[in-house]
Amino acid sequence: MSGRPRPQGLPLLLAFDFDGTLVPDGDPQLPPDLPAALGRLQQRGVRLAAITGRDVLPPGIEDAISFDAVATQNGGQVTVGGEVKQVLYFSDEELAAVLDHAMPGARLVMFSGGQMYVDLPEDQVPTAQQLARSPRPTAEVPRGRVQKVNFFHEGVAAHAAHLRQHWPDLTVTGAQPPYGQMMTVTPRGAHKGAGITLLAEALEIPLARTVAFGDSDNDIAMFKVAGYVVQSGTLPLLHDYADESIAGPHELVAWLDSLLVDL
Known part of the structure; x- marks a missing residue:
């Protein structure tokens, strides 16, 4: 303190x-x-x-x-x-880097203009909070209009470290206690x-x-x-x-x- x-x-x-x-x-x-x-x-x-x-x-x-x-x-x-x-939005290059991960089965949530876009593995179902938001597939997210990306996976720490090293202008949070299996990425600034x-x-x-x-x-x-x-x-x-x-x-x-x- x-x-x-x-x-x-x-x-x-x-x-x-x-x-x-x-x-x-x-x-x-x-x-x-x-x-x-x-x-x-x-x-x-x-x-x-x-x-x-x-x-x-x-x-x-x-x-x-x-x-x-x-x-x-x-x-x-x-x-x-x-x-x-x-x-603020991700550039196409930034978003490609964020989505280029090695986390098979990761739950992915993207946000744009108040809309939630969800990409779930076949064996997972949306959470109650996601269902209340009427999520749409990530394939429908507007190009150049993504404001935030969330990942849910036990391997998020490695992806967070990679982004912090190679894309230091992006904001990466989570991937550590108390959110050891969740990470959030937002654009520069x-x-x-x-x-x-x-x-x-x-x-x-x-x-x-x-x-x-x-x-x-x-x-x-x-x-x-x-x-x-x-x-x-x-x-x-x-x-x-x-x-x-x-x-x-x-x-x-x-x-x-x-x-x-x-x-």
Whole structure:
């Protein structure tokens, strides 16, 4: 833990990862008191952003929380005040490199324009979450419009290492605990550090006045540039980047209410 002092006063931007930070992993239900706690901060002038690896937030989340800005696809798509500021795609060459893997039987999921494209081995069936999204075959993904690729396979670590060595401008996350059999790849510039930088600029808030909340390795890029960092959970990989930590989403309301005292 770096131990920088908590921010006091305005302007202030709070930027939240979604899964494992705003909601428990695997359960996209907000803690019941969280929207009200965030609303109290907004009434005092604090700005709110969601920065997630998801391609879209689950239904109802943006009805419950009025985010000033949302960055999805690990920062590859940024929307501020309802206006799209950035959408990043793989080049044909980059996507070919990402898809050139040695993982027989890997489950592949691709994302483009809010649509999920799935390529499953014959002995696998789509998950309930995938079925709810009405996935289409990866063969139908629009050329030049792929925003994110996910792999699910026990051998993802080797492919992640290959991409990091030969395609260092791509953003590769996962392939390590707690996601040892999953990896995510996004285009160059599509990472949460770039996402928080762009939306903070658009909201006219200095990065030094941002607080980033996250629980996983894809949050490290925004931890490196945020003015203050709160780790959710106990992943050792994040300890050196955090100023303090909370156990998980169930402790977030108390943290936010304590911040309100300092505004």
